[in-house]
Amino acid sequence: MPSAPRPARPTLRDVAAAAGVSKSLVSLALRGDDGVAPGTRDRIVGVADQLGYRPSLTARTLKEGRSMLVGVVISSLDNPYHTEIVASVxxxxxxxxxxxxxxxxxxxxxxxxxxxxxxxxxxxxxxxVVSSWVPDDVLVAAARRAPVVMVGRTARPVSGIDSVNNDDERGAALVVQHLTARGHERIAHVNGSRRPAGLARAAGYRAAMAAAGLSDLARVVPPDPAALAALLDDDVTAVFARNDVEACDVLDHAVDAGLRVPADLAVVGYDDTVLARRVRPALTTVQQQRDVLGARAVALLRERLDGRNDDVHEVLEPRLVVRASA
Amino acid sequence: MPSAPRPARPTLRDVAAAAGVSKSLVSLALRGDDGVAPGTRDRIVGVADQLGYRPSLTARTLKEGRSMLVGVVISSLDNPYHTEIVASVxxxxxxxxxxxxxxxxxxxxxxxxxxxxxxxxxxxxxxxVVSSWVPDDVLVAAARRAPVVMVGRTARPVSGIDSVNNDDERGAALVVQHLTARGHERIAHVNGSRRPAGLARAAGYRAAMAAAGLSDLARVVPPDPAALAALLDDDVTAVFARNDVEACDVLDHAVDAGLRVPADLAVVGYDDTVLARRVRPALTTVQQQRDVLGARAVALLRERLDGRNDDVHEVLEPRLVVRASA
DNA sequence: CTGAAAGCGCTTACAG
DNA sequence: CTGAAAGCGCTTACAG
Structure with a gap:
């Protein structure tokens, strides 16, 4: 069924013509400038409504130099942690x-x-930027054109960009403390990631294990069935995975191998994504303050726009969420 | 550490001045117009590169009337099916x-x-639009301003907008056929949704059950433990949930109740999201052609921009993905 | 092959 | 309190 062709949208000039005033006055009236006579203002607003006038953000952007657009760069949409950050931003x-x-x-x-x-x-x-895969030099170049804030960690501080992330070392320590309090001593950490957050979690794990006088059972491998078998050979009773997605993999392989979780093997994740609540047994994991991450990222951008010129790096405190898996 | 203030970005006028030519010529040269002398073109391109010139898309949009921006409206980012569609778009x-x-x-x-x-x-x-929650009149009004395509179903056809969706009735029939072939007769459908896709899946289920001469065990309820208990009282041996997320809920409650899946209860989902592969037992589900959905949505938009004026509604064939849960 | 001019739809001094 | 003018950064006829 053919529909009506799209009508040209009305512009300021159309409203001005219909109201019998100048474009400038329409602009002023619509923005609520108090130098416009109330009667005139109401009449102009009425005409604008009636014509269905909506200001062109494009024109406004060109004129003002601000677009009211925030760009979000994300590695991929398949990790719920990342999409949840996008939602919060x-x-x-x-x-x-x-x-x-x-x-x-x-x-x-x-x-x-x-x-x-x-x-x-x-x-x-x-x-x-919600991705540790963007090369540093790209970030630096980008920061010359617009404020940039990294949600998460970069390998090293990048000059000129702000960041906000949770304290991964601390999060890992919370996990180790929880597991030791539950009586575990053979606690493995499965983490094949070379990304900054992965490395930080591994470092936090090592430090906490050392502090507890336990042997370091970190494994730089992906969470596949072979890795799980090797851990079991090593008398491991608890596995701390680098994130929820990989913890679910461990969980799956454990189930496939006929293990009971947490009786035979405790499993802990990181991120507290929707997955953690969804799987069985529900996952014990570390919660980053997602909403705060998004809100702070946007706030840091605004501060830059308002003239701040020194770099800010905010670190949020993570929180352990205990569920059934450990 | 304070960083250098953001430099004003170069404009066409800057490039023109540096190259000693007019703005028009720079514009022509940079767009690869063949009416520009090769030598001049190369020189201009060189100067532009060297200045780090990048055309302002805002200015171009204002001039051309096209923004190269596609808006995507989504109900929420917490259902992986929806985020996967966004990725494909x-x-x-x-x-x-x-x-x-x-x-x-x-x-x-x-x-x-x-x-x-x-x-x-x-x-x-x-x-x-990847959401059935946008009111029809909003869609109609929007379509007067720009082409609109719905990914998924509306309750009734909305004049002036295109759509692309999978055949939910057919998908539901595939599920029923699979389960009957496996010997199931007491097949329940748990589906509390009043959204169009939900209703279509329920209709497909009913028709297929009737065709197979089986009793209609559709339940318009959320997938909670009470619902599961009621089904078991009813001697149900298989549950078809309205989507993967709810199938996971059923799976969880089944596990919590000590049931073995699929031996005691078969479970089937819909959408083939990342969840389906993630849970254990892995979920048998219906795959919509996500990449095709996204690609067709964008293509339909382009056709409208190129002048098509009649409504197009495309329906894609779903495919059953058999995994361990049924 | 190149340049001067107009215009996309706004906002903002600047006059009156 | 209101209007005429300039300008944001482009592109595109129109001249020459």
């Missing part, structure tokens, strides 16, 4: 009348770099 | 040099309506 942005432009890069450096460029060309007022 | 959009602006609405009608407005004000070239 969007909530925070929306509270300030900003919109989120999303770019995901399939965990591929070249593509991520391109997408960053694309967002900058779009004129975003700031960039929230 | 973004992939498709990016292949055409378009970016995705994301708006999620927490499954709240008023908020969704606002977000749609916001996207339109931004000047998106089209809107992909």
């Amino acid at each position: 969007e909530d925070a942005a929306e509270r300030h009348g900003q919109s989120v432009v999303l770019a995901h890069g399939s965990r591929e450096r070249g593509r991520l770099a391109e997408r960053v460029q694309q967002l900058l060309d779009l004129g975003v007022d700031g960039l929230v | 973004e992939d498709a959009a990016e292949r055409h040099g378009q970016s995705v602006v994301l708006a999620h609405g927490s499954r709240e009608r008023g908020r969704l309506a606002e977000r749609v407005q916001q996207l339109l004000d931004l000047g998106v070239d089209g809107l992909v």
